[in-house]
Amino acid sequence: MGNYPLILVCLRHSRRHLVRTLLLIFGIAMGVAGVVAIDIAKTSVEKSFELSTRELVSRSTHQITGTGLTIPQDLFTDIRKDLGIHRSAPVISRHVKVSQLGDRILTLMGVDPFSETHFRNLHISPGKQDLSGIMTGSDGVLISRSLARQYNLDIGSPLDIFLGSRRTPVTIAGFLDSENSSAGRMLEGLVITDISLAQVILEMGDHITRIDLILDGDGPAEKIQDLIGEDLFLVETDQQNLAVRGLSQSFETSLTAFSMLALFMGIFLIYNTVSFSVTRRHRLHGILRAIGATRSNIFFTVMAEVMVYALIGSVFGVLLGILLGNGAVQAVVATVSEMYFTLTVSQTHISGFTIAKGLLAGILAAFVSGFFPALSAAGTRPVSLMHRTVSEKGFNRVVPGLFIWGLLLLTSAGLLMRTAPTHAGSDFTGLFMIFFGAALLTPLLIRILVRIFLAAGMGALGMMVKMALRNIIRSLRQTSVLMASLMVVTSVYIGIEVMTGSFRLSIIQWVDDHIGGDIHVSSADLLARSLDPDLVDKIRHLPQVTSLSAYNIHPVFSRASGKVHLFSYQSDQSVKRWSWTAAPKEELDALLEEGWIFVSEIFARQHNVMPRQGAAAVLETQKGPVSFKVAGIFRDFFMGGGRVVVSPDTMARYWGHDDITALQLFLASGTPPEPVINTIRQMLDPKDMIEIRSGNAIKHSILAVFDNTFIITSALQVLTAIVALTGILNAVTALLLERTREIGILRACGTLTSQVRQLLLHECFFYGLLSGIMAIPLGTALSWVLIHIINQRAFGWTYDMVLTPGVFFQAIALSSAAALAAGIFPALAAGRTHISTALHME
């Protein structure tokens, strides 16, 4: 018998059950969509990063930067004239806000057009005005044409550039155009002008931000090293990009983890859907076998059909994923910009690879998912010998075996995560093994749980409950797949919820411990950072101020992690509760005075400071690189490349700062901070760039950043819910379909429509409830993995896992509700069962 007529039969069968077929396709589509959406978000961030850095950092191989993130401009003349390195470009670059451009954070970049030749390709369309005027003194800037169009601006339109609170009016002198779209997107985040005007706007004095270089070989690099001395750094661009990139990349790693979760869910759902669709054909296959189809005929027919739907579903999934991905991109880019690096590009990047990955995920998952059902379909006995329970009996026999395999998988996953903790690939393998292992445990667990339920007297709740529970065990082969999927989805929900919840709690704790002051006063002037001692004195003597902490924050450049903030507490009245991740020696303060340092977790990780006593870290000082002993590593959520606490003496000795750059004020309890802030504002010279914020405002803004960061995870949760609902709907529909005959009997015997519906809803509820219960340990394990392995790697932060019963109740409620919701439609349909037809189904 050729396969073609069989496929035709199956496709006809599908057409007759159009809704179910559509659900199958939709199930596959949702799985694929999840994968594609997350992947798009991830690759877009990657691409944005690449564009934002590489295009701006340009083709340079090296950069010269300074400790204070500025360098003297004369250095450029020396490099050009004395060293003759003409592939060098001075750059001034800082983030500003432009009120006419929606207060977006843009990069104001000052360049020397004549040095740019080797570095960047910027195409400019000038207005009538001569652009060279910018060099002599006009206030023209260039922005991308598309950005201008978005805000209805034209050449000649005025812009107000804000650096902190300082406003500089400028004029659009021309547009930046681009040949290709990626460069075009990069341009949208830029305001470009001549280096002279940028220097004025950004108050750089006679400094610039950096010099980009293209160096061949080591010779020129050595010459530059000799020229710049110890104060400045010659950094290989790749290396420096890597430092920043590394931070963001780890964030993307966590996204990858999420995309893997989405893929797992996808695979489960697809398996679910496919295996149900095959089961539904049981009788059809029996008839076909009876009339002479071979096992392989059936196998190939089933596979062929599954693959047809897989293809259709995957294509739809990719489209849907692209749609969802668009939203995810915005969220992710916002996060990365907020935390690591202002991405000037925030366009969705959809690579062929992503699409291929999505398609492949769908098709492969469908193949794998279809394989075993197809195999079992091939094993269908001819119709006359068919008995429903045969396959169930066979399945029942393998349940304990599955359980053992599940345990083995879980154990090896645990071992893998413990012993190979440095490789992302092993994490994902581990995650997959956990999910798969847990799924293998489900049949036995379900059986045990149902027995417990029945034994605990749930049977007494009525015949319906009893029937519902027993039905679950009776169709264990299918219900366990359904419930395993639901369990996986619910556990992802728990995992994310626990992770974000714990994280948030830790952050609140940290904010309370470290940003305890009621008012924070700090210098916003990058170049003249110190606060006027008179001002400090005046503030100290304000009647409302009970005590005051003064400290110096000094940003230094680190080869390993980019910008590192050095803190030295000149007078510390605040009660800080340090959370030490590496047990510190007792006489901490004494050690600090002796020149030891405390470092934050991120710093420790970036600098490979091992969490043990006697570790040392190298910091760039005025005297060159110096190795400091690390007294302790503290938990810290400070953004950027990490934080180092040094004593005021150390700060003065190695960085030459003994001034105060920031204050924390403690007010008498009950004093509102706003009037005090106003009083301090009045003390200031309007030219001072000093930021005054209340502790509350800081706390809120930190939490806002945090919440922003996890928008994407919330989005994932929503996606999870959608995927779960679809999958369950499909599975429940299929499962309940099998009850048709039984429902017929019940109805014939006098069971009311409403009672039949009740029965089905009971069953659904128990699917959800059991899945929810099983999801609790899995979800907890998952959150452990997310917190202690993936997130730590991603952000460099550790925090304690906080488990609240609320999350578990929520999860159980969620899965039960999802299952119930999925059951509504099939239950309604079942109520309408045509009894006589149902009775004669077999």
Added chain:
Amino acid sequence: MRYLCVISFCLAVIFPALFVWGCAPPDNTDRIDIARALSNNQGMDCYDTVTGPEPLVFPKDAGPHENFRTEWWYYTGNLTTDQGRHFGYQLTFFRQALSCEPVKEDSQWRTRQLYFAHFAVTDTRNKAFHTFFRMNRGSLGIAGSLAQPFTVWIDNWQVKETGSHLTLDALSDEISLSLTLTQEKPPILQGERGFSRKGPGTGNASFYFSLPRLHTQGFITLGGNRFQVTGNSWFDHEWSTTVLGEDVQGWDWFSAHLADGRDLMVCRIRKADGTSNGFGFGSISFADGNYVILSETDFTLTPKARWKSPETGKRYPVQWQIRIPDHDLDLSVSPVIDNQEHTHAFAYWEGAMRFSSPGVQGMGYLEMTGY
């Protein structure tokens, strides 16, 4: 005579540089209308203009004249090694003022002076022509010029007066030039004591002087080999503001060091129809340093054969016949190699030439623009 050349450079090179920060060759079509820009004298009122002869004073006039819009220092020469291997070189510095208004002094990067330079070496034996381009602002000492000691530089390309000599240094990645130039003849004040008319309009003129023969010795490094060379160089220094007359298409400028000690310069300015605009000029300097100024009626320039640039498609007349009957000169002029075209933002041809007549041989340079 490089007036046109400079203006065109300014328009075609600087502006595209502002428009296209990058090495992609600009396509000028919708970016710049040279003619319009040239006739646009808006904001030019505050520049000094060249309207009549003024006495040139040295060393002051060797240096920059920042209140004129355009200025250049132009070194070309033919050099040979002991073994007779021939090289041609060109090192030219241009200054272009961006504005005659005073500069806002809030940043030291501000400037109104822009410098750019061309550096070329013709390797006759390998039939290779190497050309390089630099441009930068006259800020922070990155580029600039001084009268005393005379210096002009961009980055580490520079010509500097040291004692009685000039040292000339230029290097790119693969080629470097390090020469000492010694003046052998007094300057030629071109035109009317340095006042050189280029067109019929008022101000269509420049101040122009030449050092016709600079004995040159030094080193050329090329492809890792260092060659000791000697030869002669020609130097022009010219400044102006509103040089171009209407309807000018380009020019053909020749300089030659003849074996009999005479040094020749002739130039014609072409209109759009290819004919001369009547303001051609030239000079002959004799072995004793005396010179005569030539006007267009004193010489004829006849193109003989053309060479088509494979890169730009332009067809340059690279073979010429120069006749100066009064001085008994009938010179066949041919390039040492055909391809000596500069293909930076603004394409032109400038290269080492052989001059020969029945009586006398010589080496020199030819510059052709507007083809």
Added chain:
Amino acid sequence: MSDIDKSFDDSGSRRVIFRRASARFPSGRTSVIVGKSGVGKSSLLNLISGIDLPDKGFIQVGDHCISTMNDTARTLFRRRHIGFIYQFFNLIPVLTVLENVTLIAELDKVPQKICRRRAEALLDQAGLRDRRHDFPETLSGGEQQRVAIVRALVNEPDLVLADEPTGNLDQETGAKIMEMISGLARKKNKTLVMVTHSPDAAAWADQIFSVGSGILTPMDPATHG
């Protein structure tokens, strides 16, 4: 005690099963319906039980005209007044023998004690006492059918409908089942309507109807088979 009077009509573009067919099954008697497959024997039972509705005509069971009731009323009527026995036993696989038997009563909120007592009494009679906590899958065909009979009778229905009750059983077991059905029916004075093509079954009949060409034709039980 109950008197059945019905006439019905099925017309339309589809297959016509009954055309103005009518019959009357006297109460307390056993009626057997015979006919070829596909002529509508099972449909007839469905109509009588209110599972299906006729397109025209009316069906009356006792004093109740079930063809005019709504679905819920019909279901409740079926639950309380009609017992059903099927060819394929149709027991609920996830319920034990006892639970299968008491299911309907429990759904009807009959106190558990009462329905258990009734069920156990009937199971005793059917010789299934020892198996009352077993699941149907573990029973033989005959045992399953006995459970089904007990289930049909446990609610003291007025009318028992049997659709080929012996069709899936061997001859010997079938005979025992027939004996049990009719025995119980007679003992409790139930009206029994049975569809069958078993000649043995026909022997138990008080009255035989033949279904064919859309009508029911009464036959003499003696002449049949």
